Amino acid sequence: MKLYSYFRSSASYRVRIALALKGLPYEYAAVHLLRGGGQQHSEVYRDVNPEGLVPTLEDGAHTLTQSLAILEYLEELHPSPALLPSEAIDRAYVRSVAFQLACDVHPINNLRVLQYLSQTIGITDDQKTAWYRHWIDIGITSLEKKLEADRRVGLFVYGDSPTIADICLVPQVWNARRFQISLERYPTITRIAGNAMELDAFVQADPSKQPDAES
Amino acid sequence: MKLYSYFRSSASYRVRIALALKGLPYEYAAVHLLRGGGQQHSEVYRDVNPEGLVPTLEDGAHTLTQSLAILEYLEELHPSPALLPSEAIDRAYVRSVAFQLACDVHPINNLRVLQYLSQTIGITDDQKTAWYRHWIDIGITSLEKKLEADRRVGLFVYGDSPTIADICLVPQVWNARRFQISLERYPTITRIAGNAMELDAFVQADPSKQPDAES
Numbered sequence: 001m002k003l004y005s006y007f008r009s010s011a012s013y014r015v016r017i018a019l020a021l022k023g024l025p026y027e028y029a030a031v032h033l034l035r036g037g038g039q040q041h042s043e044v045y046r047d048v049n050p051e052g053l054v055p056t057l058e059d060g061a062h063t064l065t066q067s068l069a070i071l072e073y074l075e076e077l078h079p080s081p082a083l084l085p086s087e088a089i090d091r092a093y094v095r096s097v098a099f100q101l102a103c104d105v106h107p108i109n110n111l112r113v114l115q116y117l118s119q120t121i122g123i124t125d126d127q128k129t130a131w132y133r134h135w136i137d138i139g140i141t142s143l144e145k146k147l148e149a150d151r152r153v154g155l156f157v158y159g160d161s162p163t164i165a166d167i168c169l170v171p172q173v174w175n176a177r178r179f180q181i182s183l184e185r186y187p188t189i190t191r192i193a194g195n196a197m198e199l200d201a202f203v204q205a206d207p208s209k210q211p212d213a214e215s
Numbered sequence: 216m217k218l219y220s221y222f223r224s225s226a227s228y229r230v231r232i233a234l235a236l237k238g239l240p241y242e243y244a245a246v247h248l249l250r251g252g253g254q255q256h257s258e259v260y261r262d263v264n265p266e267g268l269v270p271t272l273e274d275g276a277h278t279l280t281q282s283l284a285i286l287e288y289l290e291e292l293h294p295s296p297a298l299l300p301s302e303a304i305d306r307a308y309v310r311s312v313a314f315q316l317a318c319d320v321h322p323i324n325n326l327r328v329l330q331y332l333s334q335t336i337g338i339t340d341d342q343k344t345a346w347y348r349h350w351i352d353i354g355i356t357s358l359e360k361k362l363e364a365d366r367r368v369g370l371f372v373y374g375d376s377p378t379i380a381d382i383c384l385v386p387q388v389w390n391a392r393r394f395q396i397s398l399e400r401y402p403t404i405t406r407i408a409g410n411a412m413e414l415d416a417f418v419q420a421d422p423s424k425q426p427d428a429e430s
Contacts, residue, residue: 008422035337039335050357050358050360050361050364051315051319051357051361052357053319062304062307064304064307064308064311065311065315066310066311066314066315066318067314068310068314068318069307069308069310069311069313070304070307072310073303073304073310075304076303076306077303078383082335088288088291088292089277089279089288091287091288091291092277092279092284092285092287092288093284095281095283095284095287095288096279096280096281098265098299099283099284099317100281100320102314103281103317103318103321103322104266104268104322106318107318107319107322107323107329108322108323113323115364116284116346116349117336120345120349121336121338121342121346122334123336129337130335131331131336134331134335142266142267143265143267145265146265146266149265164317
Protein backbone atom coordinates (compact mmCIF):
# COMPACT_ATOMS: atom_id res chain seq x y z
CA MET A 1 0.00 0.00 0.00
CA LYS A 2 1.04 3.59 -0.57
CA LEU A 3 -0.18 6.48 1.56
CA TYR A 4 -0.15 10.06 0.29
CA SER A 5 0.20 12.04 3.49
CA TYR A 6 1.30 15.32 5.03
CA PHE A 7 2.81 15.01 8.48
CA ARG A 8 0.57 17.68 10.05
CA SER A 9 -2.67 16.64 8.31
CA SER A 10 -5.16 15.28 10.87
CA ALA A 11 -6.90 13.18 8.25
CA SER A 12 -3.59 11.60 7.18
CA TYR A 13 -2.67 11.09 10.83
CA ARG A 14 -5.88 9.07 11.36
CA VAL A 15 -5.02 6.65 8.56
CA ARG A 16 -1.42 6.33 9.79
CA ILE A 17 -2.72 5.30 13.22
CA ALA A 18 -5.08 2.69 11.75
CA LEU A 19 -2.36 1.22 9.52
CA ALA A 20 0.00 1.03 12.50
CA LEU A 21 -2.62 -0.53 14.80
CA LYS A 22 -3.34 -3.19 12.21
CA GLY A 23 0.36 -3.73 11.52
CA LEU A 24 0.04 -3.00 7.81
CA PRO A 25 3.24 -1.81 6.09
CA TYR A 26 3.04 0.97 3.51
CA GLU A 27 5.11 3.32 1.41
CA TYR A 28 4.96 6.96 2.56
CA ALA A 29 4.42 9.54 -0.23
CA ALA A 30 4.77 13.06 1.15
CA VAL A 31 2.48 15.77 -0.23
CA HIS A 32 3.54 19.18 1.08
CA LEU A 33 0.39 21.25 1.63
CA LEU A 34 2.20 24.62 1.69
CA ARG A 35 5.31 24.37 -0.48
CA GLY A 36 4.98 25.80 -3.98
CA GLY A 37 1.40 26.88 -3.30
CA GLY A 38 0.52 23.37 -2.16
CA GLN A 39 1.54 20.15 -3.90
CA GLN A 40 -2.01 18.83 -3.38
CA HIS A 41 -3.15 21.23 -6.12
CA SER A 42 -0.67 19.88 -8.72
CA GLU A 43 -2.05 18.21 -11.81
CA VAL A 44 -0.16 15.02 -10.94
CA TYR A 45 -1.80 14.79 -7.53
CA ARG A 46 -5.23 15.83 -8.80
CA ASP A 47 -5.11 12.78 -11.06
CA VAL A 48 -4.68 10.66 -7.94
CA ASN A 49 -7.24 12.59 -5.87
CA PRO A 50 -9.56 15.03 -7.70
CA GLU A 51 -10.44 16.71 -4.39
CA GLY A 52 -6.82 17.78 -3.97
CA LEU A 53 -6.78 16.72 -0.33
CA VAL A 54 -4.74 14.25 1.69
CA PRO A 55 -4.75 11.42 2.48
CA THR A 56 -5.08 9.06 -0.46
CA LEU A 57 -4.40 5.36 -0.01
CA GLU A 58 -3.40 3.18 -2.92
CA ASP A 59 -4.04 -0.51 -2.31
CA GLY A 60 -2.84 -2.40 -5.36
CA ALA A 61 -4.91 -1.11 -8.29
CA HIS A 62 -7.40 0.65 -6.01
CA THR A 63 -7.27 4.31 -5.05
CA LEU A 64 -9.10 5.29 -1.88
CA THR A 65 -9.88 8.76 -0.60
CA GLN A 66 -11.54 10.25 2.50
CA SER A 67 -9.91 9.16 5.74
CA LEU A 68 -13.09 7.81 7.34
CA ALA A 69 -13.94 5.73 4.28
CA ILE A 70 -10.37 4.39 4.39
CA LEU A 71 -10.71 3.46 8.08
CA GLU A 72 -13.90 1.49 7.37
CA TYR A 73 -12.22 -0.21 4.40
CA LEU A 74 -9.18 -1.24 6.47
CA GLU A 75 -11.52 -2.54 9.17
CA GLU A 76 -13.47 -4.64 6.67
CA LEU A 77 -10.40 -6.15 4.99
CA HIS A 78 -8.18 -6.47 8.07
CA PRO A 79 -10.64 -6.95 10.94
CA SER A 80 -8.02 -7.73 13.61
CA PRO A 81 -7.43 -5.88 15.86
CA ALA A 82 -10.99 -4.55 15.66
CA LEU A 83 -11.39 -0.78 15.52
CA LEU A 84 -15.19 -0.96 15.91
CA PRO A 85 -17.23 -2.73 18.63
CA SER A 86 -19.30 -5.80 17.78
CA GLU A 87 -22.81 -4.45 18.58
CA ALA A 88 -24.58 -2.07 16.17
CA ILE A 89 -25.55 0.40 18.89
CA ASP A 90 -21.97 0.57 20.16
CA ARG A 91 -20.63 0.95 16.64
CA ALA A 92 -23.04 3.88 16.21
CA TYR A 93 -21.70 5.46 19.39
CA VAL A 94 -18.06 5.06 18.31
CA ARG A 95 -18.82 6.38 14.83
CA SER A 96 -20.74 9.32 16.28
CA VAL A 97 -17.64 10.39 18.24
CA ALA A 98 -15.44 9.95 15.16
CA PHE A 99 -17.83 11.88 12.93
CA GLN A 100 -18.39 14.62 15.49
CA LEU A 101 -14.66 15.39 15.29
CA ALA A 102 -14.19 14.64 11.60
CA CYS A 103 -17.30 16.47 10.37
CA ASP A 104 -18.05 19.16 12.94
CA VAL A 105 -14.62 20.30 14.14
CA HIS A 106 -11.85 19.43 11.73
CA PRO A 107 -13.20 20.71 8.35
CA ILE A 108 -13.98 24.18 9.72
CA ASN A 109 -10.39 24.58 10.89
CA ASN A 110 -8.79 22.97 7.88
CA LEU A 111 -5.90 24.73 6.11
CA ARG A 112 -7.91 25.75 3.04
CA VAL A 113 -10.62 27.34 5.18
CA LEU A 114 -8.06 29.29 7.22
CA GLN A 115 -6.41 30.38 3.97
CA TYR A 116 -9.74 31.63 2.57
CA LEU A 117 -10.44 33.55 5.78
CA SER A 118 -7.02 35.24 5.63
CA GLN A 119 -6.58 35.76 1.93
CA THR A 120 -10.12 36.33 0.62
CA ILE A 121 -12.04 37.73 3.60
CA GLY A 122 -8.92 39.35 5.05
CA ILE A 123 -9.33 38.55 8.73
CA THR A 124 -6.46 39.32 11.12
CA ASP A 125 -4.24 36.70 12.73
CA ASP A 126 -6.01 37.31 16.04
CA GLN A 127 -9.39 36.68 14.41
CA LYS A 128 -8.02 33.52 12.85
CA THR A 129 -6.79 32.25 16.21
CA ALA A 130 -10.15 33.09 17.77
CA TRP A 131 -11.93 31.22 14.97
CA TYR A 132 -9.74 28.18 15.44
CA ARG A 133 -10.19 28.12 19.18
CA HIS A 134 -13.94 28.72 18.96
CA TRP A 135 -14.64 25.59 16.92
CA ILE A 136 -12.29 23.40 18.90
CA ASP A 137 -13.79 24.68 22.14
CA ILE A 138 -17.36 24.02 21.02
CA GLY A 139 -16.54 20.58 19.65
CA ILE A 140 -14.36 19.41 22.52
CA THR A 141 -16.68 20.78 25.22
CA SER A 142 -19.70 18.89 23.90
CA LEU A 143 -17.61 15.77 23.34
CA GLU A 144 -16.27 15.90 26.90
CA LYS A 145 -19.86 16.15 28.16
CA LYS A 146 -20.92 13.22 26.00
CA LEU A 147 -18.00 11.03 27.13
CA GLU A 148 -18.42 11.92 30.81
CA ALA A 149 -22.03 10.73 30.63
CA ASP A 150 -21.33 7.47 28.79
CA ARG A 151 -20.63 4.37 30.79
CA ARG A 152 -18.92 2.76 27.80
CA VAL A 153 -15.84 4.95 28.28
CA GLY A 154 -12.86 3.06 29.67
CA LEU A 155 -9.19 3.57 28.95
CA PHE A 156 -10.45 4.60 25.52
CA VAL A 157 -13.67 6.05 24.09
CA TYR A 158 -15.14 2.55 24.03
CA GLY A 159 -13.77 0.20 26.63
CA ASP A 160 -10.09 -0.55 26.97
CA SER A 161 -8.86 -0.77 23.40
CA PRO A 162 -8.71 1.88 20.70
CA THR A 163 -11.40 2.37 18.05
CA ILE A 164 -11.89 4.80 15.17
CA ALA A 165 -13.15 7.29 17.78
CA ASP A 166 -9.72 7.43 19.44
CA ILE A 167 -8.13 7.52 16.00
CA CYS A 168 -10.01 10.78 15.34
CA LEU A 169 -9.56 12.11 18.87
CA VAL A 170 -5.77 11.94 19.12
CA PRO A 171 -5.05 14.11 16.03
CA GLN A 172 -7.61 16.65 17.26
CA VAL A 173 -5.88 16.84 20.64
CA TRP A 174 -2.52 17.17 18.86
CA ASN A 175 -3.93 20.11 16.88
CA ALA A 176 -5.34 21.78 19.97
CA ARG A 177 -1.96 21.56 21.70
CA ARG A 178 -0.20 22.89 18.62
CA PHE A 179 -2.40 25.99 18.87
CA GLN A 180 -1.72 26.27 22.61
CA ILE A 181 -5.29 25.51 23.57
CA SER A 182 -5.47 24.47 27.21
CA LEU A 183 -7.16 21.11 27.61
CA GLU A 184 -7.34 21.17 31.41
CA ARG A 185 -11.11 21.55 31.31
CA TYR A 186 -11.42 18.27 29.39
CA PRO A 187 -10.13 15.58 31.78
CA THR A 188 -11.77 12.61 30.02
CA ILE A 189 -10.43 13.60 26.62
CA THR A 190 -6.89 14.27 27.86
CA ARG A 191 -6.89 11.02 29.84
CA ILE A 192 -7.91 9.01 26.75
CA ALA A 193 -5.35 10.80 24.56
CA GLY A 194 -2.70 10.05 27.18
CA ASN A 195 -3.63 6.37 27.20
CA ALA A 196 -3.39 6.27 23.41
CA MET A 197 0.13 7.67 23.50
CA GLU A 198 1.14 4.67 25.61
CA LEU A 199 0.61 2.53 22.52
CA ASP A 200 3.39 2.20 19.98
CA ALA A 201 1.00 2.58 17.00
CA PHE A 202 -0.08 6.06 18.11
CA VAL A 203 3.54 7.07 18.72
CA GLN A 204 4.66 5.81 15.30
CA ALA A 205 1.85 7.74 13.59
CA ASP A 206 2.67 11.02 15.35
CA PRO A 207 3.43 13.93 12.99
CA SER A 208 6.92 14.33 14.47
CA LYS A 209 7.83 10.79 13.43
CA GLN A 210 7.00 11.14 9.74
CA PRO A 211 9.59 11.33 6.93
CA ASP A 212 8.36 14.83 5.98
CA ALA A 213 8.28 16.17 9.58
CA GLU A 214 9.49 19.70 10.18
CA SER A 215 10.17 21.25 13.54
CA MET B 216 -38.39 5.63 16.52
CA LYS B 217 -38.38 9.38 17.01
CA LEU B 218 -36.41 11.78 14.82
CA TYR B 219 -35.44 15.24 16.02
CA SER B 220 -35.24 17.16 12.77
CA TYR B 221 -35.37 20.59 11.16
CA PHE B 222 -36.93 20.64 7.72
CA ARG B 223 -34.05 22.53 6.07
CA SER B 224 -31.21 20.68 7.85
CA SER B 225 -29.21 18.62 5.34
CA ALA B 226 -28.12 16.17 8.00
CA SER B 227 -31.74 15.60 9.09
CA TYR B 228 -32.76 15.29 5.45
CA ARG B 229 -30.24 12.44 4.98
CA VAL B 230 -31.74 10.44 7.83
CA ARG B 231 -35.29 11.10 6.60
CA ILE B 232 -34.34 9.67 3.19
CA ALA B 233 -32.79 6.54 4.74
CA LEU B 234 -35.82 5.93 6.98
CA ALA B 235 -38.14 6.34 4.00
CA LEU B 236 -36.08 4.07 1.73
CA LYS B 237 -36.11 1.36 4.39
CA GLY B 238 -39.81 1.89 5.08
CA LEU B 239 -39.29 2.59 8.79
CA PRO B 240 -42.01 4.66 10.47
CA TYR B 241 -41.04 7.34 12.98
CA GLU B 242 -42.38 10.22 15.02
CA TYR B 243 -41.21 13.64 13.80
CA ALA B 244 -39.98 16.02 16.53
CA ALA B 245 -39.34 19.47 15.06
CA VAL B 246 -36.38 21.47 16.39
CA HIS B 247 -36.45 25.01 15.01
CA LEU B 248 -32.85 26.12 14.41
CA LEU B 249 -33.66 29.84 14.26
CA ARG B 250 -36.71 30.50 16.43
CA GLY B 251 -35.99 31.87 19.92
CA GLY B 252 -32.24 31.90 19.22
CA GLY B 253 -32.38 28.27 18.14
CA GLN B 254 -34.23 25.49 19.95
CA GLN B 255 -31.19 23.22 19.49
CA HIS B 256 -29.43 25.28 22.17
CA SER B 257 -32.17 24.75 24.78
CA GLU B 258 -31.31 22.81 27.92
CA VAL B 259 -34.01 20.27 27.11
CA TYR B 260 -32.52 19.50 23.72
CA ARG B 261 -28.91 19.57 24.97
CA ASP B 262 -29.87 16.74 27.30
CA VAL B 263 -30.89 14.75 24.24
CA ASN B 264 -27.90 15.83 22.13
CA PRO B 265 -24.98 17.59 23.90
CA GLU B 266 -23.70 18.87 20.54
CA GLY B 267 -26.88 20.89 20.10
CA LEU B 268 -27.20 19.80 16.48
CA VAL B 269 -29.86 17.95 14.52
CA PRO B 270 -30.66 15.20 13.79
CA THR B 271 -30.99 12.93 16.79
CA LEU B 272 -32.66 9.56 16.42
CA GLU B 273 -34.22 7.80 19.38
CA ASP B 274 -34.64 4.08 18.85
CA GLY B 275 -36.30 2.65 21.94
CA ALA B 276 -33.95 3.38 24.85
CA HIS B 277 -31.08 4.33 22.54
CA THR B 278 -30.19 7.86 21.49
CA LEU B 279 -28.17 8.21 18.30
CA THR B 280 -26.44 11.30 16.93
CA GLN B 281 -24.44 12.19 13.82
CA SER B 282 -26.33 11.54 10.60
CA LEU B 283 -23.70 9.29 9.02
CA ALA B 284 -23.43 7.14 12.13
CA ILE B 285 -27.22 6.85 12.07
CA LEU B 286 -27.17 5.79 8.39
CA GLU B 287 -24.65 3.03 9.16
CA TYR B 288 -26.73 1.92 12.15
CA LEU B 289 -29.94 1.73 10.12
CA GLU B 290 -28.06 -0.21 7.44
CA GLU B 291 -26.77 -2.73 9.99
CA LEU B 292 -30.14 -3.29 11.70
CA HIS B 293 -32.36 -3.04 8.62
CA PRO B 294 -30.15 -4.25 5.76
CA SER B 295 -32.87 -4.32 3.11
CA PRO B 296 -32.93 -2.44 0.81
CA ALA B 297 -29.15 -2.15 0.99
CA LEU B 298 -27.71 1.37 1.05
CA LEU B 299 -24.13 0.13 0.68
CA PRO B 300 -22.65 -2.19 -2.00
CA SER B 301 -21.51 -5.69 -1.08
CA GLU B 302 -17.77 -5.38 -1.88
CA ALA B 303 -15.41 -3.54 0.48
CA ILE B 304 -13.79 -1.50 -2.29
CA ASP B 305 -17.19 -0.37 -3.58
CA ARG B 306 -18.35 0.45 -0.07
CA ALA B 307 -15.23 2.59 0.30
CA TYR B 308 -16.09 4.42 -2.93
CA VAL B 309 -19.69 5.06 -1.83
CA ARG B 310 -18.56 6.19 1.61
CA SER B 311 -15.90 8.46 0.10
CA VAL B 312 -18.60 10.30 -1.86
CA ALA B 313 -20.79 10.56 1.23
CA PHE B 314 -17.92 11.83 3.41
CA GLN B 315 -16.70 14.23 0.74
CA LEU B 316 -20.06 16.00 0.94
CA ALA B 317 -20.70 15.49 4.65
CA CYS B 318 -17.18 16.43 5.82
CA ASP B 319 -15.75 18.74 3.18
CA VAL B 320 -18.74 20.76 1.96
CA HIS B 321 -21.63 20.72 4.38
CA PRO B 322 -19.98 21.68 7.75
CA ILE B 323 -18.26 24.75 6.32
CA ASN B 324 -21.61 26.09 5.10
CA ASN B 325 -23.59 25.07 8.15
CA LEU B 326 -25.86 27.59 9.88
CA ARG B 327 -23.66 28.08 12.93
CA VAL B 328 -20.61 28.82 10.77
CA LEU B 329 -22.52 31.36 8.68
CA GLN B 330 -23.81 32.93 11.90
CA TYR B 331 -20.25 33.23 13.28
CA LEU B 332 -19.06 34.81 10.03
CA SER B 333 -21.86 37.40 10.14
CA GLN B 334 -22.13 38.09 13.82
CA THR B 335 -18.58 37.69 15.12
CA ILE B 336 -16.35 38.43 12.14
CA GLY B 337 -18.90 40.83 10.63
CA ILE B 338 -18.73 39.86 6.97
CA THR B 339 -21.28 41.34 4.55
CA ASP B 340 -24.15 39.41 3.00
CA ASP B 341 -22.29 39.43 -0.31
CA GLN B 342 -19.22 37.93 1.32
CA LYS B 343 -21.41 35.31 2.95
CA THR B 344 -22.97 34.37 -0.37
CA ALA B 345 -19.49 34.21 -1.96
CA TRP B 346 -18.28 31.97 0.90
CA TYR B 347 -21.24 29.65 0.50
CA ARG B 348 -20.83 29.38 -3.26
CA HIS B 349 -17.07 28.93 -3.03
CA TRP B 350 -17.26 25.77 -0.93
CA ILE B 351 -20.14 24.27 -2.86
CA ASP B 352 -18.37 25.02 -6.13
CA ILE B 353 -15.10 23.42 -4.98
CA GLY B 354 -16.84 20.37 -3.55
CA ILE B 355 -19.27 19.79 -6.39
CA THR B 356 -16.67 20.39 -9.11
CA SER B 357 -14.29 17.76 -7.75
CA LEU B 358 -17.16 15.36 -7.12
CA GLU B 359 -18.43 15.78 -10.69
CA LYS B 360 -14.91 14.99 -11.95
CA LYS B 361 -14.71 11.94 -9.71
CA LEU B 362 -18.11 10.62 -10.80
CA GLU B 363 -17.49 11.26 -14.49
CA ALA B 364 -14.35 9.12 -14.28
CA ASP B 365 -15.92 6.24 -12.38
CA ARG B 366 -17.46 3.40 -14.31
CA ARG B 367 -19.56 2.40 -11.28
CA VAL B 368 -21.89 5.35 -11.82
CA GLY B 369 -25.29 4.32 -13.15
CA LEU B 370 -28.67 5.86 -12.49
CA PHE B 371 -27.15 6.58 -9.07
CA VAL B 372 -23.65 7.11 -7.65
CA TYR B 373 -23.21 3.34 -7.49
CA GLY B 374 -25.20 1.40 -10.06
CA ASP B 375 -28.94 1.70 -10.39
CA SER B 376 -30.16 1.91 -6.83
CA PRO B 377 -29.56 4.55 -4.18
CA THR B 378 -26.82 4.34 -1.54
CA ILE B 379 -25.68 6.60 1.29
CA ALA B 380 -23.78 8.58 -1.37
CA ASP B 381 -27.05 9.63 -3.05
CA ILE B 382 -28.54 10.23 0.39
CA CYS B 383 -25.83 12.85 0.98
CA LEU B 384 -25.89 14.18 -2.59
CA VAL B 385 -29.58 15.07 -2.84
CA PRO B 386 -29.66 17.42 0.20
CA GLN B 387 -26.50 19.12 -1.08
CA VAL B 388 -28.13 19.71 -4.47
CA TRP B 389 -31.26 20.99 -2.72
CA ASN B 390 -29.08 23.46 -0.79
CA ALA B 391 -27.27 24.61 -3.90
CA ARG B 392 -30.58 25.31 -5.64
CA ARG B 393 -31.88 27.13 -2.59
CA PHE B 394 -28.93 29.51 -2.91
CA GLN B 395 -29.52 29.88 -6.68
CA ILE B 396 -26.31 28.14 -7.61
CA SER B 397 -26.46 27.01 -11.22
CA LEU B 398 -25.74 23.30 -11.54
CA GLU B 399 -25.56 23.21 -15.33
CA ARG B 400 -21.83 22.52 -15.23
CA TYR B 401 -22.44 19.34 -13.25
CA PRO B 402 -24.44 17.07 -15.56
CA THR B 403 -23.69 13.81 -13.73
CA ILE B 404 -24.68 15.20 -10.37
CA THR B 405 -27.89 16.81 -11.63
CA ARG B 406 -28.81 13.63 -13.53
CA ILE B 407 -28.38 11.50 -10.40
CA ALA B 408 -30.34 13.97 -8.25
CA GLY B 409 -33.10 13.94 -10.87
CA ASN B 410 -33.23 10.14 -10.78
CA ALA B 411 -33.47 10.20 -7.01
CA MET B 412 -36.46 12.52 -7.14
CA GLU B 413 -38.28 9.87 -9.18
CA LEU B 414 -38.34 7.74 -6.03
CA ASP B 415 -41.11 8.24 -3.52
CA ALA B 416 -38.69 8.01 -0.53
CA PHE B 417 -36.69 11.02 -1.70
CA VAL B 418 -39.87 12.99 -2.36
CA GLN B 419 -41.31 12.17 1.08
CA ALA B 420 -38.06 13.28 2.76
CA ASP B 421 -37.94 16.63 0.92
CA PRO B 422 -37.85 19.68 3.22
CA SER B 423 -41.11 21.00 1.71
CA LYS B 424 -42.96 17.87 2.83
CA GLN B 425 -42.04 18.07 6.53
CA PRO B 426 -44.47 19.03 9.33
CA ASP B 427 -42.30 22.06 10.19
CA ALA B 428 -41.88 23.23 6.57
CA GLU B 429 -42.04 26.97 5.87
CA SER B 430 -42.28 28.55 2.46
